[in-house]
Amino acid sequence: AQSVTQLDSHVSVSEGTPVLLRCNYSSSYSPSLFWYVQHPNKGLQLLLKYTSAATLVKGINGFEAEFKKSETSFHLTKPSAHMSDAAEYFCVVRGYSSASKIIFGSGTRLSIRP
Amino acid sequence: EAGVTQFPSHSVIEKGQTVTLRCDPISGHDNLYWYRRVMGKEIKFLLHFVKESKQDESGMPNNRFLAERTGGTYSTLKVQPAELEDSGVYFCASSQSRIQGEQFFGPGTRLTVL
Numbered sequence: 001a002q003s004v005t006q007l008d009s010h011v012s013v014s015e016g017t018p019v020l021l022r023c024n025y026s027s028s029y030s031p032s033l034f035w036y037v038q039h040p041n042k043g044l045q046l047l048l049k050y051t052s053a054a055t056l057v058k059g060i061n062g063f064e065a066e067f068k069k070s071e072t073s074f075h076l077t078k079p080s081a082h083m084s085d086a087a088e089y090f091c092v093v094r095g096y097s098s099a100s101k102i103i104f105g106s107g108t109r110l111s112i113r114p
Numbered sequence: 115e116a117g118v119t120q121f122p123s124h125s126v127i128e129k130g131q132t133v134t135l136r137c138d139p140i141s142g143h144d145n146l147y148w149y150r151r152v153m154g155k156e157i158k159f160l161l162h163f164v165k166e167s168k169q170d171e172s173g174m175p176n177n178r179f180l181a182e183r184t185g186g187t188y189s190t191l192k193v194q195p196a197e198l199e200d201s202g203v204y205f206c207a208s209s210q211s212r213i214q215g216e217q218f219f220g221p222g223t224r225l226t227v228l
Contacts (some may be wrong), residue, residue: 043220043222045219046217103159104158106155
């Protein structure tokens with residue numbers, strides 16, 4: 001069975017400071033992990049994905065995430081927040097094959113203070 | 115290239131009425147998925163089409179929900195009769211490849227049942 005937990009429902013940071021959105025997963029086999037972002041009134045957009053290659057994954061808009069098997073974590077980071085990063089972020093786990101079910105975390109809403 | 119589109123963007127109906135949601139996937143994408151986010155909860159998988167065939171419909175909540183994908187192109191999701199607990203945002207996604215395929219999401223349909 002697979003599951004994913006996003007530890008914070010809401011994160012607020014100042015513009016220009018680092019962003020950390022936390023995600024822990026549970027999977028009985030090697031998972032694929034994704035981060036999606038949803039801006040208001042827009043569809044979910046893929047930020048980055050981990051599929052058993054490099055453990056440090058770089059995505060769009062300066063975001064990156066590190067797969068840590070020992071900690072079962074896949075936290076999303078960005079060195080310097082921008083106002084346009086304000087959105088809801090979802091951590092997603094899936095089995096290796098896309099025929100496997102995709103499981104969403106509950107989402108983290110990121111607010112950026114000027 | 116057009117992305118995944120969904121219609122309508124918002125639907126307000128009364129309990130007991132019927133509503134049909136439509137999803138147009140990216141052209142050439144054989145895989146089509148439906149998800150739902152009920153207010154305050156996680157995004158949950160509903161079902162998965164491969165072309166016109168239902169690959170996995172284990173997430174469909176009950177027999178009031180009927181999904182079709184005529185000719186393997188667009189898909190419809192009908193709720194009949196709608197209940198209050200059906201309110202939420204319904205997302206559609208499509209992907210090209212079954213193996214590690216990225217799912218591209220539409221903007222969602224917000225359904226409100228009064």
